[in-house]
Amino acid sequence: MDSESNSMVVMVLVLIGGFTVLFYMLKWSWKCWCGFRVYVLSNFWQVNLKAYGQWAVVTGATSGIGKAYAYELARRGLDIVLVSRSIDKLHAVAKEIEDKHGRQTHIIQTDFTEGHHIYPAIAEALRDLEIGILVNNVGMNYSETLVHFLDIPNPEQRTTHVINCNILSVTQMTTLILPRMVEREKGLIINMSSEAGAQPQPMLSLYSATKIFVTYFSRALNSEYKSRGITVQCVAPFMVSTNMTQHLPPSLLLKSASEFACEALNTVGYSSYTSGCVAHALQHIALSVFFPGWLRLSSYFVKQTEKFALSMQKKVDEMKERSACKQD
Template sequence: MAPAPASLVFSKIALLFAFKYPIYTLFCALLGLYVSVRFILRFTRFILDTFVLPGTSLKKYGAGKGAWALITGATDGIGREFALQLAKAGFNILIVSRSPDKLALVSSEIETKYGVQVKSQAIDFARPTEEDYTSLASLIAPLPVSVLVNNVGKSHALPTPFVDIDPQEITDIIRINIDATMRVTQIVVPGMIQRKKGLILSLGSFASLIPTPLLTPYSASKAFLRTFTAALSSELAPHGIKVHLLNTYYVTTPMSKIRHPSPLIPTPTSYVQSALSKIGLRGGAVGSGRGGEGTPFWTHSVLDFLISNLGGDWFVGYVKSTNEEIRKRALRKREREAAKEKEGKNE
């Protein structure tokens, strides 16, 4: 006689178990149903957010009606692109960044292309004075700023074990990524509360979604932004102010040192287009429990959904070995350049 198929044996055991322990079986079935329905709802919302639904319109924040957008770190990379695209959408633009000459260039580019009003202020957020922040407060006092993009950020010159990082680099990262974000936000928020309208976007990073060895202070500074956003978004929601963290994987900018875009690594232009068309949506961050956070670019969103659902632990080891490899290559390049320079001097 042929043996019964495994599925038949399994069904028989399950039936016997169900008859013997009906309450326990019902509990397991309901739990299974709850987990499945929860996942299906989460997956559906992820698909809708990432591929179907449009985000909140910028018109809600006064685009084309005299409202201002303030962008920090706006002379290069993602910040410059936010300034250009928000000007194109009809906002007057206030840019705050480090280099006065670059600020002048970006300001005149925006004025020429989009005919909106542009103001700028140079602040080195790594070495700000109290006067810098008071003069920024005076500059924005008469302006109806309804959009703030907390974009300015600093990472490490190269991946480095924590014990070997120059303490000055750590201080700069804390001042730029954390202090500047809180100071600028605190200056802008009272006006938004008065006008009962505002959008605050902060540039988050996968370096906080996956704790990132060899970039430890940067990774931790971005984790700060995550908690800051979640708490502040709850505080400011009753005032009509949306606070949102943009969870971001790589983008081709001077900071990432990646020049060529790929499906996973967009240019600043396509990244910012996504960010501005998906305002308020969660994407891959949906159901992750990370409040006030969204992942606007579609491939980043898919990656976030996978990491959030598969668990991020094994990614830490992968990121660590990648950073060790990047460090080795960068150090070899430095050695080659130093040797070349020495040769040049000897000739």
């Protein structure tokens, strides 16, 4: 090769390199800007949630994330329909919301594990209400800790319950409420997925699969109905301190339910798929970089997950022991 063709090759390589660097710089700048909008700007300018309609319906509203959403929505001026299993807790939360925020409440007692037959009664209870917001929050896991599929306690019944609670509730509540939102050309549906649905998670196999259902359903529904005035937002949190996580103490990475609900509601209108808060968004990025899909599905990773499950169980047992000692 003569020196002229050599310099041509070098020039082409420099151009390719330059464009690649520019492409990645633009890509990452765009991602940083989007993250900044969703998790920082959203704390200063929020959508007026009252504009969607008078009532917000929250499933699984008597503890954890659902209760925190119910409180936060009431604080932002909506009347709340609380849907959960335990009547005493429903009355207690409804009273707290009425006393603290001066909003109206309705309660609906139901058990979402029971399947199709519960929905006509829910439809009847919601018939005359102008529902602006539906929060499909209810969800359950099948074990206190991470377990292999065959170690799920009472598997025939438990797996059906998980599917009814995590999947059927989302589709049926949407079927009940979306038509009137479409008529009014206004409405917000928030569906609670999980970081566990972002990738297949060994030792959380069924839970993880139910959550990817929620994610796909929400994202597809959002694009079908956004031109008709409906927003469907999918929220995929990491760990939040609730019953489901054995009330592990909140920290920089593990959010309290009230902080989480407040930050996540701020992101409405900014993103249709969100981790809910900046701490969880950063953990999502870290996890996908350091633990890519192929690694998470490897036998090595499953072994590590087993060890992690054991150490988590120990921590939880210690916490339970400590709180039992305090009560004595």
